[in-house]
Amino acid sequence: MPEEKEHGEFRKVDRKRGNESGFAFFRLVLRLMGMRHARNIAGIICFYYLLFDWRAVKKTLPYVKHAWPDAGFFSKLLKVYKLFYYQACMLLDRASNLCGLSGFDHFYINYDSFRELAEDSEEGVLLVGAHFGNWQLAVEGLKDIKCKVNIVMHEEQNEAVKKHLELNSRTSNINYIFTEGEMHGAFEIATALCNGEIVCMMGDRHYGADTIGVEFMGETAYFPYSSFVIAAQTGSPIISLFICKDWETERYYAYGSEPMRPVKQRKVPIEEWVKPWVEQYVKKLEEMAKKYPEQCFLFSDIWRKDS
Amino acid sequence: MTEDIDQIKRELKENxxxxxxxxxxxxxxxxxxxxxxxxxxxxxxxxxxxIVVVLQRKFGVNTKGLETRKEVFTSINTLAQFIIESRNG
Known part of the structure; x- marks a missing residue:
């Protein structure tokens, strides 16, 4: 199993599930047999993971335990399976969109305030998302914005995805900022915001960044707070954005929040002044998780500080 | 020029x-x-x-592309040199 060095320690790295041949296989299935059959095949593969990939199941269980606290053992396993399956369906939607087989049928909620800020004002805007619904497909929706959009992400090790990202950067308004390295993309993020561009970050998983304890689903969970500090430093508004799917209509809904404007307080510890802003974001995330519990892909134990 | 750079360094430190x-x-x-x-x-x-916000907003220099020139952020001296370079165009 490959290993990489992180924070001075060696850790095991997950073998990537979606390799290039896997992507090619599903593209072919989508083209030849359509979405319904692709979903059936994905369902079988997800069942295989449920039976044989206990690491993945274990990572999913903390969320399942908090979302369905009264569920029994087998009911929890069924929820894990559903989470795997719905995420696979979201990835298929994205693949179908990238192949040009389907559009991104979506409906925005609170879009106007975001569009005005992004296109008509000179301020940079920070969009804070989560591993929720089809966050990958949200990137496609942002291509319509008349503004440069920067997606902050960890360096992609999956060659197939990497190729797609490179192509996306060359042919659209999308730019990727990778957080590897000493400064975690800080120069690029700050420059983009000062130049009035959009910066998208994830607000639900910390990947080693500093966190703050906030009440989430009945217990203290640990969320990264750097996006809120950056917003305060650059004077940029921050909007939370969640993309969910209504399975009946096969339509996506992009829920944007009203803009938040964190303000730095002098001589007050960061954790203290930033907390109410993180709480606002987490409250929205919890509302969405209650509304669409099977689209919350929090595959990490965020209720443990050292997760 | 010497006076300028000293003034810039002082302002940088204050900011x-x-x-x-x-x-x-x-x-x-x-x-x-x-x-x-x-x-x-x-x-x-x-x-x-x-620091990027200070450079952009207080000194009016564009920091685009600086991610590949991280040596600029080494010290007050290198930052001041960068500001002068940017202003001289």
Whole structure:
């Protein structure tokens, strides 16, 4: 199993599930047999993971335990399976969109305030998302914005995805900022915001960044707070954005929040002044998780500080 | 030119102290060649954001492309040189 060095320690790295041949296989299935059959095949593969990939199941269980606290053992396993399956369906939607087989049928909620800020004002805007619904497909929706959009992400090790990202950067308004390295993309993020561009970050998983304890689903969970500090430093508004799917209509809904404007307080510890802003974001995330519990892909134990 | 660069260094130090809330330090406590990151100042990536904001908003220089020129953020001296370079176009 490959290993990489992180924070001075060696850790095991997950073998990537979606390799290039896997992507090619599903593209072919989508083209030849359509979405319904692709979903059936994905369902079988997800069942295989449920039976044989206990690491993945274990990572999913903390969320399942908090979302369905009264569920029994087998009911929890069924929820894990559903989470795997719905995420696979979201990835298929994205693949179908990238192949040009389907559009991104979506409906925005609170879009106007975001569009005005992004296109008509000179301020940079920070969009804070989560591993929720089809966050990958949200990137496609942002291509319509008349503004440069920067997606902050960890360096992609999956060659197939990497190729797609490179192509996306060359042919659209999308730019990727990778957080590897000493400064975690800080120069690029700050420059983009000062130049009035959009910066998208994830607000639900910390990947080693500093966190703050906030009440989430009945217990203290640990969320990264750097996006809120950056917003305060650059004077940029921050909007939370969640993309969910209504399975009946096969339509996506992009829920944007009203803009938040964190303000730095002098001589007050960061954790203290930033907390109410993180709480606002987490409250929205919890509302969405209650509304669409099977689209919350929090595959990490965020209720443990050292997760 | 010497006067200009000294003035810029002083303003840089004042702005960094104020932006980063380092009020227990004075301008004279920060040496022109002191390392900004990994040295006694112990600045981190969130402080780097603050320095970029200072460069853009207080000194009017565009920091686009600086991610590949990280040596600019080594010390007050290198930052001041960068500001002069940018202003001279």
């Amino acid at each position: 960094i102290i104020s932006a980063l809330g380092l009020e227990d330090l004075s301008v004279d406590d920060i040496g022109d060649d002191d390392p900004l990151f990994g040295g006694e100042l112990e600045l981190d990536s969130l402080d780097a954001v603050e």
